[in-house]
Amino acid sequence: MDFELKILGSASAIPVLGRHPTAQVLTAGAAHYLIDCGEGTQWQMLALGVRPHHVRVIFISHLHGDHYFGLFGLLGTMHLQGRTQPLTIVGPPGLDEVLVTQTRVSHMHLSFAMTFVPIDTEVHAVVYEDECMTVATLPMRHRIPCAGYLFTEQPRRANLLKEKLPEGLTPAQLGRLAQGEDLPETATHPAVRHADVAGPAPAPRRYAFCSDTLYIPELAELVRGVDVLYHEATFLEELRERAAQTFHSTARQAASLGRDAAVGRLLIGHFSSRYKSMVPLLEEAQAVFPTAELALEGMVVQL
Template identity: 50%
Template sequence: MSFQLKILGSNSATPAFGRYPTSQLLTVGSHYFLIDCGEGCQMQLSRYRARTNRISQIFISHLHGDHYFGLIGLLNTLSLVGRKNSLTLYGPPGLNDVLTAHFRVSQAVLGFPVHFVELRATEPTVIYENAQLSVTTFPVQHRIACWGFLFREQPKPRRINKDTMPADLSVEDIIALKNGQDVVNTDGSIRYQNEKFTLPPRKSRSYAYCADTRYFETLAEWVSEVDLLYHETTFMDQERELAEQRYHSTTLQAAEVAKQAKVETLLIGHFSSRYRDLSPLLEEAKTVFSNTSLAIEGQDFTIPE
């Protein structure tokens, strides 16, 4: 099953140098999850040939325009192209009012139902779950109410060891072994001991999205050991005082979170328009956390099984 993140927008505040405001598309199997929806998001989805009809969940971190100004246009387009399937929108208090006011004034009627789930969590809270995945939201520290999102695969079953698998295993036996159970005889004695015929389950893959936030230590606990961590990096570290004033993070602060959390890979994004060349930000972050990459438009980051 695929687990892939595509960067649609990486800039903060305004478009600049070919960079769009924040937006990302996460694909897990056949499920598409849109994370934030900055201005131009639908243009980017079209540019990269994303199958927008498969987007079933949209997560909006907060109500600064560079994270949701593209939402009204996207919803209208989905309706115009004939979408009928329902869509669930997760967002801060007030977002539903903004959308309702716009559609009322414009007399626009969407051709599909939109379910709104209001974010109010004050600690990590599961807000979505299916057979393959759970999504946990957690509060971050920005100038207005803001949340991050953690996408994690559900625990996987144990694997049958083909090198030791008996020839007479039934389907029921295989299911029991994958569920971590021993296969027993009618008298209760063990016929096939689980540990002898199975391998440990594969690791459940995970991605954490840390939206606009200043540095705070608890965040590392909430995203501990994820495979892929996106953390905003609006400024280089020489602007640490400015970052603190504006409730943003610097390169070294994002890298420190990744180091403390013991993540596999760090993505940095939400770049200030003062930086045309992003290589100095990458180099600075790597001094603390070497496995760091830039979240650049059009790039895919795949987490292998």
């Protein structure tokens, strides 16, 4: 199953020409999971080939505008395109009030069912699960209630080992083995146990999204060893006091968390508009986590 992340936007609150506020799409198979939805998200989806009707769930981290002002426009587009599949929206309490008010005053009667799942931003808890993914909240420390999200792939099946397969199995029999079934004895074949012809199952892939937050060293335990960690890095270390005042992190702090959590890959984003070039932010992060990367718009990360 494909498992990839697309960066739609990674700027912070103040608009900058050519840069968009926070939005990402995590894809598992044919399902899209939208993470935050700043202004212009649907335009970025169009530019990067993300189809709105494939979005299964939308996760909103908090109710600062640069993280959700694009949501109602996207819902309107889904409606105008005749969407019928149900949509789940996960986010802090209050978001449901905003959406109810917007639909009421605009007289927009959505063509699809919408379910809102309120979260407790102060706890680490599972808030969504389907056949592809389990999603848990990550408590952030921001000026308003805010949560990150930890996405964990459902356990994968073990791969069949060609050298251990008996000869002459039919496609149907191979398909049953691939699904984890055992084959009973037949007139032409002895019984075949799935465990005898399969290797170890691959470890579930994990992605952690850390939204706007103060540096939280203890968060390392919740995201330890994830394949990819995204962490906001609004400021350089020289503005560490400003970061603390606004409940944000520096590039060095983001990298420190990635290092301490022993993550496989670190992406930093949510860059302040004061930075015309993000190279200094990258260099500061790489001084602590040498392979750190900028979460630039259009970036595609395979997990």
